[in-house]
Amino acid sequence: MSSRSYSLLGLWPVINRWKFLVAAAVALALIISVVVSLSLPNIYKSTAVFYPTNPNTTDPDRIVSDGGKLELGGRAEDLDRVITIGESQTLAELIIRQYKLHEHYKVGAAGDDLADQSALDEFNSNFTIVHNDRDAIEVNFHDRDKVLAAKVANAIVQAIDSINQQLTFENRRKIIDLYQGRKEFLEREYSAAHDSLLAGRRRYGIYGMENESRYLGRAIVETETKLRQAEGEGNSSKAAGYRKALRGLTQADGGNFLNLENYVKGTDQMATVYARFADIQGRLITARNAYETAKLAISGKISSIYVVQKAFPATKKTKPVRWLIVASSVIVTLVLSIILITLLELYRGNLSVGRPGTEPQY
Template sequence: MSSRSYSLLGLWPVINRWKFLVLTAVGLALVISVIVALMLPNIYKSTAVFYPTNPNTTDPDRIVTEGGKLELGGRTEDLDRVITIGESQTVAELMIKRFKLHQHYKAGKPGDDLADQAALDEFNGNLTVVHNDRDAIELTFKDRDKVLAAKIANTLTQVIDSINQQLTFENRRNIIELYRERRDFLQKEYTATHDSLVQGRRRYGIYGMDRESRYLAKEIIETEADLRRAEGEGDSRRAAGLRRALKGLTQAEGGNLLNLENYVAGTDLMTTLYARFNDVQGRLIGARSAYESAKLAISGKISSIYVVQKAFPATKKAAPVRWLIVVSSVLITLVLSVIFITLLELYRGNLSVGRAGRAQA
């Protein structure tokens, strides 16, 4: 059996037979779509464009000391973080409360679950935060009030910047605490080392003066030489005095503050204490400087985004496109009408064939 061929031209007789019904449906669609399109409010949108900066380069300490430069967006994690903040429920609820959008959207009283959800859905439906092909963030907000749309878009940008700063600088607060603990620890070590150094000086008589050991050796040699000379000359009284002087220079019990016995015993210890003291002192100065710089850096507020374009009130509406609503409604109605009458004709034809077959039988 050969299959039946269909053609669009074959629909014309069908449409012609049902032309009044089709025209009525299309006319109703035209009238209703025009009324609906005219009743729809004008929607305006405002767009703010900004680049997220690399948080590692917004450290005031690095900018001052290392000559760092602000690096604009480009890192995926920075872009994703900013978009996530902008689309978060926390930000949405903050904006709804700040601009009293429950009343503006006629969603109901704040505090009611249904009203809150309705306002939140309306807000999220009007907000768009996207990453464009130039690695910038485009924040767009739509509303019936073009001035309000621009205000919300700009305020959203500021809120995103504020929250982004809190996120990126949270760890730096912990780092400041570590800097403070390190400074306090080195301060204690410095004090303990200094006390040990003072005690060592008092005990061993080593004060770190220039050529201290050379002078001690010179005095010992000269005193011993004088002692030998006095003994050779038979001057017992002078020899006794020189023996006491030599004992004072060589033995700790001799009474001299600076003596050879203490000097030899304390040289290694004092050398180690001097090295330790100098090391702790240098580290303490560095720790104090790092703590002060970090504290100054965290107290400074540098924007985490670079705004290229602020949002301004729109000069023309973004929606609705009324002619498109009317044309699409008429075309859809026409197509549905043709499909309906075609199916109806096919049904009636099959029904007639069935009746004819039963009559012949």
């Protein structure tokens, strides 16, 4: 028993029989699709393009100390990190709050769970971030307001840059605090050492003059010589004066501020104080330089991306494509109508398409 064979040409009598209904369905689809397409708002797309940079080249410490230069990234890890940041909910919520998209999308007041989720879903449906074939990152945003679309696209790029910097330099403030604590500690130690140095100078009369010991020794020798001469001449009053002067030069209780006893006693101690003071002074200068360099580095925000193209308001709409909506609606309606009437004829048993020796029944 041979199986039935069918031909598309055999459908023409069926279509001809139902032509008024098919034409009515197609006309209705045409009218509805035209009305719907004309009622749809124009959607505009704004695009921003940027390259991620290598985070090692944007390290402020290295730039300040070594004079580094900005290098474009393009590495897989840089691209993945930037795209991950762009697709994060943190960034989406930041942009939604910044541009009050709850009101713009008319989803309800911010703070309501359902409204927040609706705004987030609408935002994600209008936003795309992709890695193009030239190793650049494209940020696209669609909206009915072409100016808002450009602003949001640029804000997304800025937010990605800001979050990327925070991830790269998240411990920098802690390092600044360490530098500051070290500097303040050395400042206290420097003040204490300076006070000890002044106290030692006052006590022993040693101020670190270049020829201090030479002057003291010469004064002692000259005074002692004059004393011996006076004693030899038998001038007792003059000898007594020289003896008193010599006592002042050699003994701490002799009345002289600079004397041999205090000088010898204080030399070793003051040498230690001088060494301590010089060491703390050098360390303090280094700590201050490190702190100022680190503070300057963190205060200077170096972009972690290189923007090739900022987003601008679009000059023409992206969607809807109205003629495509109308054409596809008409074609789909026509195809579905043919399928429906064919199934209906088969159900009624009135269709014999392509059977040898038979004609379609009317």
